[in-house]
Amino acid sequence: MYQFDHLVHFVKQPEKTMQKLQQDGIHVVPGGSHEAWGTYNTLSYFDMSYIELIGIENEEKFKEAAKQKYTLHASYEQNRRKDGLTRFAIRTQTIEEDSEKFKQAGLEVFGPEHFTRTRDDGSIVGWQLLYIGHPNAKIELPFFIQWDEADSVRREELTERGIVAQHPLGNLKLDAIHFAVPNFDDVEQIAKLCEAEILKKEDLEQNAEYRIVLLGEVKLIFIKQVGEGIAWNYMIENGYGIKKAVLSGGTEDKTLSIDGARYEICKAVK
Structure with a gap:
């Protein structure tokens, strides 16, 4: 079963965008670093769907990540690093099977590949990503994510951490x-x-x-x-x-x- 997972908003400084949204009554919290990609984020959750504010913290690593076709980083680079809503992710529990299904449908497939992010408190969160695309596609296609933990476990943990919480608005x-x-x-x-x-x-x-x-x-x-x-x-x-x-x-x-x-x-x- 596929679910909407998150929407990506690329910005210059996620912490400053976080503050702007907080002032308008939206609950946003610090995220952490994606060391492999040279990016970092802040997050706003709406139950298990969320908006991810992503910025660059390591230029060299980001440029390397942007070389891979159909990735978020490639999208941001091709769009001349224009801030705004860029891509969205679909949550899946069958990412290996998805990879084969998309290949058979004639799409170009990259992944799945496992990644982790270090939170501000030093804890690690992990997931797998799958990117798809086609040279003749007229729009950028969604990417797919499979979290290491089940939704029920993630919801409980995110709520305990105050990441999933009531919005002032x-x-x-x-x-x-x-x-x-x-x-x-x-x-x-x-x-x-x-x-x-x-x-x-x-x-x-x-x-x-x-x-x-x-x-x-x-x-x-x-x-x-x-x-x-x-x-x-x-x-x-x-x-x-x-x-x-x-x-x-x-x-x-x-x-x-x-x-x-x-x-x-x-x-x-x-």
Whole structure:
């Protein structure tokens, strides 16, 4: 079973972005270092889904990591290190089988490979990563993660550490992520491979077509513009990619534009 795991927000200084989000009522905590990649992070959890704020702390190691195709680091480098929402990860429990399935589907596959991160308190957290892609893909595909510990164990540990906790702005949940895409070919292929439900929708007023992929409690909303409209304007200014993340369950409606990313908080329905 596949679940949405986390959304990556590349920033220059994760600790400063953490402070900005905290000031707006979002619970964010220090993460730790990815020594192999020359990066470090801060984290904001919404139960078992989270937003990861990643920055560079070792230029040499990062440049080396960015040479591997389809990785997060390659994405950030190819995008001229533009801050913002970059990629997302899907959680799996069958990463070895996934690797073979994606190869058979004609995708390029790198991994799975095991990694660890050292937390600020010196403890180690481990996981496996699998990157996929295709030279003709029109969008960057998700990557896959399998944690060393089961979700139930991780939830308990993260709660005890105060990493999973109530947000000052309310009982926030990561509700949806919006993407601007040129077509739905890659979206529909990945949804099929991940056995995810996919809904079709159109908005004649906004000249847009949608594909909505359901991954657990998180909706991935892909928008293809067929004429002038909101998504068209975004595409002209930013190109294709992630437009925004939507958080539900807030104490108020609020929009945050922070370090290249847009977060929309929706008030809880009573």
